[in-house]
Amino acid sequence: MNVVLKINDNQKEELIKYYSALKDDKKIPYVTMRARNEAGTVITIYDSNKVMFQGVSADVDAEMWKEKFGVSDSQKKDKEDEKKYHNVNSIGSDEVGTGDYFGPIVVTASYVTKEDVCYLDSLGVCDSKELTDEKIKKIAPLIAKRIYYESLILMPNEYNFRHLDNNMNKIKAIMHNKMLYKVRHSDKIKNLDYIIVDEFAREASYYNYLREEKYIQRDITFMTKAENKNLAVACSSIISRYIFLREFAKLSDSVGVPLPKGAGKEADDAGREVVEKFGKDKLNDIAKLNFKNTSRILGTMIM
16 A cells, blocks of 8 residues: 655654654665654655655554644645546646746646656656756756657746736736647647646636637646646646756856846845846846846946
């Protein structure tokens, strides 16, 4: 019997501490720790913040932690969705970069078949936000070789132009639609159960954003936390992140300044350094100007 639980960082540390005396010293790729308790249950804690209990008493051991960690009804529903949308033929899309002041927005749509599931599980595929950049760089090329995907990169200067007439969600909806439509109508798609998008806007709003588009992909299943429920969305998240990191590094090199991710104080400091070197117009090439960082950067400088 196998039972898999999704855990957070604090819960992971608690499990590691609890089973540390029973741990196996063997090094296994993508595994933080493996242990075997007195009942013979094998406990495998993955880098991706999942823990698997294996053995005749796996359900008993897992139930102890489920009760301790307080699995709520919503979490149980998430677990049901993870099972329902996991071992399926699906197309899923996800984006990266919308919360970063510097760098592009990248949207990817991926096609995953039932035959891909075991391989992707073995890589520890999950939401890219739960993986380190090093892990992303390691597994993204392997995923890209295995599955069919299409990606779209929106660089900051083009984003700034489009944002003059469109809000962020409309820009995202148009990008998702382009990639989903392209993948869905490819001759590589043989069997398909679901088309899934991680919900960033209500379904009605999403399609309203697309009312001027010539080609619109419909029959979409919208859900929250889709990256943790469906492998196609998770693959799209990872591939998008991989491309984002590559383009982000290019932008940093182009200005000779180590650009930070996110939109905090570090981004403000880097932005001021860029403006001092190249002038304020340079921000248009590397940053999303509608972010509040722009006013903070320029408002504290003597131009």
